Amino acid sequence: MREIYGARYLRRPTPSDLQRIYDVHEQVVGFPGMIGSIDCMHWPWEMCPAAWRGTYTSGHVGRPSLILQAVASNDLWIWNVYFGQQGSHNDINVFESSPILEEIINGLAPTAPFWANGNFYEKGYYLGDDIYPEYATFVKTFSDPIDEKRRHFKKKQESARKGIERAFGVLKKRWKDENKAVCQDYNAQEPSLNPDYWRRITPMEVRIQNLHAVKNRETHNMLTADLVDHLWANTPHDF
Numbered sequence: 001m002r003e004i005y006g007a008r009y010l011r012r013p014t015p016s017d018l019q020r021i022y023d024v025h026e027q028v029v030g031f032p033g034m035i036g037s038i039d040c041m042h043w044p045w046e047m048c049p050a051a052w053r054g055t056y057t058s059g060h061v062g063r064p065s066l067i068l069q070a071v072a073s074n075d076l077w078i079w080n081v082y083f084g085q086q087g088s089h090n091d092i093n094v095f096e097s098s099p100i101l102e103e104i105i106n107g108l109a110p111t112a113p114f115w116a117n118g119n120f121y122e123k124g125y126y127l128g129d130d131i132y133p134e135y136a137t138f139v140k141t142f143s144d145p146i147d148e149k150r151r152h153f154k155k156k157q158e159s160a161r162k163g164i165e166r167a168f169g170v171l172k173k174r175w176k177d178e179n180k181a182v183c184q185d186y187n188a189q190e191p192s193l194n195p196d197y198w199r200r201i202t203p204m205e206v207r208i209q210n211l212h213a214v215k216n217r218e219t220h221n222m223l224t225a226d227l228v229d230h231l232w233a234n235t236p237h238d239f
Helices: 015-028 091-096 099-105 148-160 162-172 195-199 204-214 217-233
Strands: 034-044 065-072 078-084 114-116 119-121 125-127
Touching (some): 015 034, 034 078, 065 091, 065 162, 078 091, 078 099, 091 099
Parallel strands (some): 034 125
Antiparallel strands (some): 034 065, 065 078, 114 119
16 A cells, blocks of 8 residues: 555645645635645444553443544545544644644655735645644634625635545545545655655744744634635625
8 A cells, every 4th residue: 555555645735735735725715825624533443452441431332432633624624534532532643743733843744835815825625523722723704794795704614614524524434435536636746755864953942932823813813704704705796
């Protein structure tokens, strides 16, 4: 599997990949700078050892399972998956312990800039549901939109997030979906990141700075406001 599919599919997105993802997402669902949608699901563990069943069983699931966190583009390129332990873990705890956050904090996550509503942003974002915090890396919807622009944004955001739901459905069906993925544009001649890149040691002060940037609620709110205006401005209206 690794020898045949590794170079094309079992890899992290490069900056060029991200730019292609941005272009496709803005064209298809209207969101500039959108990396993909992020969500979690409970994955049943049918062969869980008896000694571990209590640890991996929660009350609302009722059987051993793991929490699968995945990131997928709108056309089903599942480019990141992470299994978090069951029990006390929820979507947020899984994200806090996942490689996605760790790579962002270490400054190792591939990035590509974008513009929204005339404002410049250095890094893309994930569409998430209400359970995710107000981090700069998440764009959520409104539970109670107060005007037509926000109602329009809510409809678009929830529609775009169906990509991750379809991705989970594909995984359950053992990849019987025929949709193409963004990585079909993979260019074998395009240089990939050197493996040593992922083994770099990031200074603690840089990690702290990156963590504060990720958890910046002001950036989260500004980005959401810009996307509300961007989507509204680029949608035809009948007045």
